[in-house]
Amino acid sequence: MAVVTFENMTKYFGKVGAVKGLNLSINEGEFMVLLGPSGCGKTTTMRLVAGLEKATEGTVSFNGQVVNNVPVRERNVSMVFQIGSLFPHMSVFNNIAFPLHAVRWPKGKIRTRVEEVAEQLQIEELLTRRPHELSGGQAQRVALGRGLVRKPEVLLLDEPLASVDAKLRDELRVEIRKIQEIFKCTTIYVTHDQVEAMSIADRITVMNLGELQQEGAPDDLYSKPSNLFVADFVGRPPMNLLECTYEETSGLLNFGAFTLPLPEAVRGKLSGRGELIFGVRPENLSIATEGNGKNTIKGKIYVMENLGGETIITVDAGEHQIRIRTGSDLASQIDATKDIQIAINNISKVHFFDKQTKENLVYK
Amino acid sequence: MSDIGKKKNLLALVVSPTPTVLKYVVLLAILLYVFLPLAWLLLTAVDTNPGAYLKLPDGLTFGYIWGIITSKPIKSGSGQATHPIYMTNWIVNSLVLASVSMVVVVICASLASYGLSRLQMRGKGVLMTILLLAGFMPATAKILPLFRLCRQLGILNNLPGIGVVVASGSMGMMIWIMKGFFDNIPRDLEEQAWVYGYSRIRALFKVVLPAAGPGLAVIAFLSFMRAWGAFTLPLVLIRKESLFPISIGISSVLFADPGELGLSVDYGSIAALCILYAVPSVVIFYFFRKHLMSIRLTKIEVR
Numbered sequence: 001m002a003v004v005t006f007e008n009m010t011k012y013f014g015k016v017g018a019v020k021g022l023n024l025s026i027n028e029g030e031f032m033v034l035l036g037p038s039g040c041g042k043t044t045t046m047r048l049v050a051g052l053e054k055a056t057e058g059t060v061s062f063n064g065q066v067v068n069n070v071p072v073r074e075r076n077v078s079m080v081f082q083i084g085s086l087f088p089h090m091s092v093f094n095n096i097a098f099p100l101h102a103v104r105w106p107k108g109k110i111r112t113r114v115e116e117v118a119e120q121l122q123i124e125e126l127l128t129r130r131p132h133e134l135s136g137g138q139a140q141r142v143a144l145g146r147g148l149v150r151k152p153e154v155l156l157l158d159e160p161l162a163s164v165d166a167k168l169r170d171e172l173r174v175e176i177r178k179i180q181e182i183f184k185c186t187t188i189y190v191t192h193d194q195v196e197a198m199s200i201a202d203r204i205t206v207m208n209l210g211e212l213q214q215e216g217a218p219d220d221l222y223s224k225p226s227n228l229f230v231a232d233f234v235g236r237p238p239m240n241l242l243e244c245t246y247e248e249t250s251g252l253l254n255f256g257a258f259t260l261p262l263p264e265a266v267r268g269k270l271s272g273r274g275e276l277i278f279g280v281r282p283e284n285l286s287i288a289t290e291g292n293g294k295n296t297i298k299g300k301i302y303v304m305e306n307l308g309g310e311t312i313i314t315v316d317a318g319e320h321q322i323r324i325r326t327g328s329d330l331a332s333q334i335d336a337t338k339d340i341q342i343a344i345n346n347i348s349k350v351h352f353f354d355k356q357t358k359e360n361l362v363y364k
Numbered sequence: 365m366s367d368i369g370k371k372k373n374l375l376a377l378v379v380s381p382t383p384t385v386l387k388y389v390v391l392l393a394i395l396l397y398v399f400l401p402l403a404w405l406l407l408t409a410v411d412t413n414p415g416a417y418l419k420l421p422d423g424l425t426f427g428y429i430w431g432i433i434t435s436k437p438i439k440s441g442s443g444q445a446t447h448p449i450y451m452t453n454w455i456v457n458s459l460v461l462a463s464v465s466m467v468v469v470v471i472c473a474s475l476a477s478y479g480l481s482r483l484q485m486r487g488k489g490v491l492m493t494i495l496l497l498a499g500f501m502p503a504t505a506k507i508l509p510l511f512r513l514c515r516q517l518g519i520l521n522n523l524p525g526i527g528v529v530v531a532s533g534s535m536g537m538m539i540w541i542m543k544g545f546f547d548n549i550p551r552d553l554e555e556q557a558w559v560y561g562y563s564r565i566r567a568l569f570k571v572v573l574p575a576a577g578p579g580l581a582v583i584a585f586l587s588f589m590r591a592w593g594a595f596t597l598p599l600v601l602i603r604k605e606s607l608f609p610i611s612i613g614i615s616s617v618l619f620a621d622p623g624e625l626g627l628s629v630d631y632g633s634i635a636a637l638c639i640l641y642a643v644p645s646v647v648i649f650y651f652f653r654k655h656l657m658s659i660r661l662t663k664i665e666v667r
């Protein structure tokens with residue numbers, strides 16, 4: 001197990017920058033998720049750890065030792081690609097034993113180790129099977145077993161659940177987390193699915209266009225996004241982001257069709273900034289039964305999506321569209337034909353972003 | 365509703381019988397066209413009294429075929445009929461030629477196409493085009509330089525040497541086919557092997573080639589069959605009757621004593637030899653057919 005550190009790590013493919021000046025440290029035994037849209041550099045970052053790509057600039061270190069020039073096969077990392085990338089011509093046993101065959105362990109020792117890992121993963125009875133005889137979940141366990149059999153410095157998981165159907169994905173997600181806890185292995189997990197990232201990670205690193213956007217615990221990313229990209233990317237349905245102007249004399253936020261009073265606490269931080277982007281999470285909004293029009297937003301229901309336990313209501317308010325998340329039983333009582341009032345539940349949980357720099361002005 | 369039904373029936377009555385009859389007539393013509401020579405061969409090879417004409421056998425015998433296999437070909441027909449004595453050698457020669465050619469193609473084409481599939485390099489497109497064009501070029505076109513080259517290398521009348529020469533003709537095409545197979549093997553597969561401690565060459569043998577097994581089988585089969593059927597190159601490069609492959613041997617019978625009607629040929633043994641010549645392709649194809657069908661350009665499923 002290793003501490004993995006990136007220092008100013010940069011990777012260019014020709015003129016295209018895949019990773020630009022990444023500085024990041026991953027602790028021993030930590031479950032780190034690299035999150036971002038496709039093309040954000042997360043997979044490249046992982047391949048740099050494995051040694052499948054060479055950094056243009058900067059360094060990758062394991063336990064403080066720079067490994068830039070250590071060849072792939074000497075790094076002792078494990079990589080699990082998309083679910084079930086097992087070798088089709090080998091039995092499950094040989095698939096798991098594969099990394100041990102590489103270093104030519106004696107036969108008996110290999111058998112003991114493979115059986116030990118298989119027991120921990122509860123796949124002992126599958127050892128004689130062929131990969132095509134496994135279910136998706138079993139194949140996943142075997143692939144993890146192969147990754148863990150030789151106690152790697154780092155376990156790399158490259159979108160392991162990308163090609164799995166939704167139901168199985170939820171199950172496997174939990175499994176992967178469980179297994180990681182058993183083996184306590186430093187893990188880097190790459191995904192573009194923020195729900196997956198939130199549920200599985202100790203810490204998340206959000207990347208976009210090759211640059212680190214924010215790193216932190218899932219909760220921090222959710223409640224204190226450091227910029228507009230993170231605010232928009234993390235959370236589903238996404239945060240409502242509304243352009244507005246701050247009128248300092250009246251202390252009001254002007255959204256065009258409506259205004260809201262600015263909470264006292266943040267007035268100081270926003271003074272002198274005219275154009276803002278106001279962010280509020282859908283669950284921080286609710287339908288007000290009776291509004292005075294001063295602290296609420298007037299709007300018309302555009303569409304209601306009942307998701308069973310909860311309902312997402314999309315409301316037209318002037319040129320803005322606002323999403324509200326609310327309980328389904330509450331939503332069923334709403335008369336969709338009439339105008340409604342939207343109230344903010346907790347004014348201290350709203351966000352303000354600079355329109356130019358996209359930075360969060362409250363949490364910096 | 366009922367009107368339409370009636371009309372349909374009427375139409376079926378008028379139209380359908382004619383095409384059925386026609387279909388069978390056409391099929392029969394095609395069958396005759398394809399199978400008549402084969403039928404002649406089969407009937408002649410097992411005839412106790414084989415001759416130059418298509419007829420039902422006077423009696424059934426496998427003596428001619430067995431005679432060649434056991435290296436004691438039986439003479440048939442009239443006294444002056446030419447009777448080649450090297451028939452058994454020819455079979456062995458063909459096997460040597462085709463096997464050498466196959467081994468050379470499988471080794472070279474698989475390694476070359478793996479490189480072409482995985483590595484980025486300048487002028488790859490041009491190289492691939494040249495290989496393809498070279499594959500389409502008739503071997504006869506290169507006969508002069510090849511003859512001079514073999515002369516200089518001293519491999520005239522040398523079967524393994526000529527096997528290598530024959531292999532060069534099909535190499536371009538085989539590299540193309542094999543590259544198709546490699547292209548469809550996900551890179552993940554070998555990258556995993558590298559990550560798990562394997563060198564490039566070990567990963568190739570442990571992981572990539574097994575996954576490319578069907579492809580190897582296909583190029584092995586195709587290159588074997590191409591060398592088995594090779595004619596022009598052996599004709600020019602082999603000057604000894606005892607070293608002929610079957611293709612040249614069979615034809616040499618007619619060259620040596622053509623006669624106006626080809627009546628002085630020993631038909632029994634030659635027909636038997638032709639059957640033996642045709643058999644491997646059928647047998648091998650039968651066993652390889654599954655793999656041959658898999659020359660389709662989809663991803664190989666990895667689980």
